[in-house]
Amino acid sequence: MRSVGSKVTGVAGAALLTLLLFPIYWMIASSLTPESRLFQSPPLLPSTLSLDHYRALFDERDFLIPIRNSLVVAATTTMVALPVAALCAYALARLRFRGRGVLLALILAVSMFPQISIVPPLYLILRELRLLDTYPGLVLPYVTFSAPLAVWLLTAFFRQLSPELEEAAMLDGASRLRALWDVVLPLAVPGVATAAILTFLYCWNEFLFALSFTLGPERYTVPVAVTLFRGRYQVPWGQVLAATVVATVPVALLVLTCQRRIVAGLTAGASKG
Amino acid sequence: MAAVRIEAVAKTYPNGHRAIRHVDLAIDEGEFVVLVGPSGCGKSTLLRLIAGLETPTSGRIVIGDADATGLPPQARDLAMVFQSYALYPHMSVRDNLAYGLKVRRLDQAVVAQRVADVAAALDISALLQRRPAQLSGGQRQRVALGRAMVRQPKAFLLDEPLSNLDPALRAQARAELRRLHRRLGVTVVYVTHDQEEAMTLGGRIAVMRDGAIEQVAPPLDVYARPANVFVAGFIGAPAMNFVPATLAGIDAPAGAVAGIRPQDVVLGASGQLQAVVDLVEPRGHDHLLHLRLDASGVPPLLAVVAGGAPPALGAGVLLTLPRERLHLFDGRTGTRLS
Numbered sequence: 001m002r003s004v005g006s007k008v009t010g011v012a013g014a015a016l017l018t019l020l021l022f023p024i025y026w027m028i029a030s031s032l033t034p035e036s037r038l039f040q041s042p043p044l045l046p047s048t049l050s051l052d053h054y055r056a057l058f059d060e061r062d063f064l065i066p067i068r069n070s071l072v073v074a075a076t077t078t079m080v081a082l083p084v085a086a087l088c089a090y091a092l093a094r095l096r097f098r099g100r101g102v103l104l105a106l107i108l109a110v111s112m113f114p115q116i117s118i119v120p121p122l123y124l125i126l127r128e129l130r131l132l133d134t135y136p137g138l139v140l141p142y143v144t145f146s147a148p149l150a151v152w153l154l155t156a157f158f159r160q161l162s163p164e165l166e167e168a169a170m171l172d173g174a175s176r177l178r179a180l181w182d183v184v185l186p187l188a189v190p191g192v193a194t195a196a197i198l199t200f201l202y203c204w205n206e207f208l209f210a211l212s213f214t215l216g217p218e219r220y221t222v223p224v225a226v227t228l229f230r231g232r233y234q235v236p237w238g239q240v241l242a243a244t245v246v247a248t249v250p251v252a253l254l255v256l257t258c259q260r261r262i263v264a265g266l267t268a269g270a271s272k273g
Numbered sequence: 274m275a276a277v278r279i280e281a282v283a284k285t286y287p288n289g290h291r292a293i294r295h296v297d298l299a300i301d302e303g304e305f306v307v308l309v310g311p312s313g314c315g316k317s318t319l320l321r322l323i324a325g326l327e328t329p330t331s332g333r334i335v336i337g338d339a340d341a342t343g344l345p346p347q348a349r350d351l352a353m354v355f356q357s358y359a360l361y362p363h364m365s366v367r368d369n370l371a372y373g374l375k376v377r378r379l380d381q382a383v384v385a386q387r388v389a390d391v392a393a394a395l396d397i398s399a400l401l402q403r404r405p406a407q408l409s410g411g412q413r414q415r416v417a418l419g420r421a422m423v424r425q426p427k428a429f430l431l432d433e434p435l436s437n438l439d440p441a442l443r444a445q446a447r448a449e450l451r452r453l454h455r456r457l458g459v460t461v462v463y464v465t466h467d468q469e470e471a472m473t474l475g476g477r478i479a480v481m482r483d484g485a486i487e488q489v490a491p492p493l494d495v496y497a498r499p500a501n502v503f504v505a506g507f508i509g510a511p512a513m514n515f516v517p518a519t520l521a522g523i524d525a526p527a528g529a530v531a532g533i534r535p536q537d538v539v540l541g542a543s544g545q546l547q548a549v550v551d552l553v554e555p556r557g558h559d560h561l562l563h564l565r566l567d568a569s570g571v572p573p574l575l576a577v578v579a580g581g582a583p584p585a586l587g588a589g590v591l592l593t594l595p596r597e598r599l600h601l602f603d604g605r606t607g608t609r610l611s
Contacts, residue, residue: 096287164359167326170346171353172373172424182372186363 024248031241038237053242063243065217066225070247072135073210073221074203077142081199082192085147089154090180094163104155111148119212126213133215141209146202150195157191158184193258204251222247274459275337275427276302277323282332284318284484292318293329294484300428305454305461306489307475309468311507315484316464320430323462325349336427347376352421353430356437358413360405366392366416367401373424391423411442418453428460435470447473468508472496480504498600502530502607505600511535511561514574518601520546520566521594528604535561537598538576540584544591548574550584564590 030038032049057063092104122141123132131137161184169179185192207223214220220228226243229236277300284293293315300306308316321327323334325346333342341349352373360369367388374384392398395415405413414434421429435443435450451474454461465471471478472492479489480503488500492508499505505513513532518525522545525531540562551573552563560583564574576592584590601610 162357162359164355164357165361167324167346168353168355168359168420169361169372169376170326171324171349171351172420173347173350173376174372175345175347178376182376183361 027241027248028245031238031245033238035236035238053236053238054246056236057239057242057246061225061229061239063225063246066220066222067246069135069219070204070221070223073138073142074200076135076139077146077203078196078199080139081143081147081150082196084143085150085195086154086180086185086188086192088147089151090158090184092151092155093158094166104152107148107151111145115145115208119208122209123212132213133219135219137213138203138210138219138221141213142203142206146199149202150199153195153198154188154191157188161187197255197258200254201251204247274302276300276304277428277460277462278333278335279319279323280333280335282319282322282329282334284315284322284327285330292484293322296332296484296486298479298486298489300460300462302460303458305463305474305476307463307465307471307478308481309465309471309475309478309507310481312466314481316466316481317432318484319481320353320432320462320464323428324351324353324430350424350427351430352424352426352428354417354421354432354434356433358405358417358434358437360413360416360420362405364404365401366397366403366405366408369405369416370401370419370423373420377424387423387425391419394422395419410438411446414438414446418450422453422457428462431461431463433465434463436465436467443470450474469510472508478508480507482507498609499532500609502532502602505532505602509534511575511577513600514538514572515602516566516571516574516594518604520568520571521599523596523599523601525601525610526603529610530602530604530607531594532600532602533594533598535575535577537595538574539593539595540576540578540590541593542591544593546592546594548590548592550586550588550590553583553586555583564592 029046031053032051033046034048034050034052037046037048088107092100126132126137126140129137131140165183165187166176166179169183170176174182205223206221207227210221210224211227214224217225222243226240226247229240229243279296279298279300282293282296283291285291296315296319298306308319310316318327322329323336325341325344325348329342333340335341336349336351361372364372370388370391371384374387379387388401389398392401395418397412397415397419400408400412400416405416408416414437417434421431435446438446447470463474465474475492477489478492478495480487480495482503488495488504490498495504495508499508499513502515506515513534515530515532518529518531521531521533523531547567548564549567550562551565554561554563556577558580559577560580562576562578562583564576566574574592578584602608603610
């Protein structure tokens with residue numbers, strides 16, 4: 001029975017994996033297929049490989065600029081949002097104050113607004129502040145939208161940690177902030193890393209704000225740049241796919257490396273065994 | 274090292290729970306005071322109030338000569354050993370010991386010296402490189418104790434530090450704690466629910482119930498002259514027997530209750546009361562008998578009899594409750610009468 005069960009699980013797992021990975025495979029394979037063959041009924045294995053699309057991407061389009069923009073915006077947002085979210089989450093997880101539940105719900109509600117509904121007001125605000133087509137003009141809205149999720153994640157994570165560890169640190173002479181820095185954060189590394197990855201991914205993939213608040217190729221982020229590849233008469237699918245590969249691979253690598261670093265069980269042995 | 278005074282302290286939580294109703298307690302410099310009571314009696318809350326981890330609703334906490342009521346924990350210069358030990362899992366034993374000194378910005382050489390001294394005193398020098406997860410329960414307990422000692426604080430607060438050890442280790446650790454206290458002469462406030470631990474460790478014990486202290490006295494005084502029925506029943510093992518005073522055959526106000534410890538009940542050829550042996554628990558050097566009295570409405574009486582052959586199950590016995598061994602309590606309030 002058990003072997004049948006495990007076989008079924010194995011087959012289901014393989015099927016799911018194929019389903020998930022096939023588009024990625026297709027994307028990579030097509031990005032290496034010469035333009036002329038892209039629309040012939042395609043074989044599963046490409047017969048000729050070429051790097052033409054990639055060359056065009058970097059020589060003709062200077063795709064490094066949107067990559068740089070996306071990196072700057074995503075990294076800055078992560079670096080701004082996480083400390084704010086961590087402090088906020090710590091307060092929500094540990095301090096007793098009136099209206100804590102309501103506050104937590106409100107924070108979540110912020111991230112539930114349909115983005116499109118606040119594009120016009122945000123546009124006006126950013127124009128007033130002369131932040132249109134600048135990095136801060138993207139970072140600020142991104143922080144507002146990504147911080148709530150980080151707050152929720154970290155609140156849940158901090159709550160799992162034994163308060164006695166911070167109490168011990170405070171009796172050892174540390175202030176609450178020092179205890180947070182020395183004891184809580186090192187133990188919350190898995191949660192902080194998860195929150196950082198999600199924040200980074202949100203910014204990396206965000207499209208609507210980036211499209212609305214940037215005005216030219218100098219500030220386009222990757223999703224905007226790729227969308228605007230299309231010319232008046234044709235869509236350069238090969239380049240679009242090559243760009244997608246370029247945009248996906250670094251992020252996939254980042255997530256995979258960070259995942260290794262997320263060492264579960266770091267807190268094992270904190271208390272009685 | 275310093276004295277600790279708790280003056281008219283009360284603690285009510287926002288949800289209305291009154292954890293501490295009213296407590297006055299003066300702990301002298303260098304004294305070992307044990308707070309003991311059943312779970313939920315407020316003993317841990319009282320310890321956390323002293324530590325500054327909770328703020329009292331009313332009253333004052335004085336450490337040394339200074340009012341510490343409003344001070345945060347880090348400003349009180351106290352050390353605490355938690356029931357879970359609360360060792361920093363991401364730091365080595367050495368860093369765990371040194372953390373409190375580093376936070377206080379002590380000179381590195383001084384830190385290293387003090388850590389080495391404490392580690393040697395507690396016999397954990399070989400473990401300094403390890404992480405808490407790599408230690409046994411007993412070793413963790415020592416590290417937790419070392420973390421408190423290394424700081425040379427004004428007072429030690431210990432919250433059931435032995436309850437996670439197995440019984441053999443616990444007895445050993447208890448003896449070590451006593452020796453350590455004798456050598457260092459520090460002020461200690463120790464919380465436990467185990468009356469035996471309280472008896473053996475405390476210079477004085479404070480028996481607590483429902484957020485108030487029922488009696489504070491040296492262990493033997495509490496044992497010999499419990500202030501009320503609750504203390505009498507809580508301190509001493511097996512627990513004291515209670516019978517109506519009239520049954521014990523003495524003059525007492527109406528409704529008075531007489532208490533007698535199982536060790537003081539005398540079984541013999543003659544006696545004032547008749548009973549039937551209901552249960553025999555051999556304990557090695559003696560036996561614990563559960564006796565059913567003929568009188569109705571009286572709970573079974575416990576008696577400890579010396580080793581040898583115990584009376585058979587179901588056998589009738591005669592027993593005496595020696596007058597000088599009886600404790601008399603008011604039937605209504607439970608307070609001691611004599």
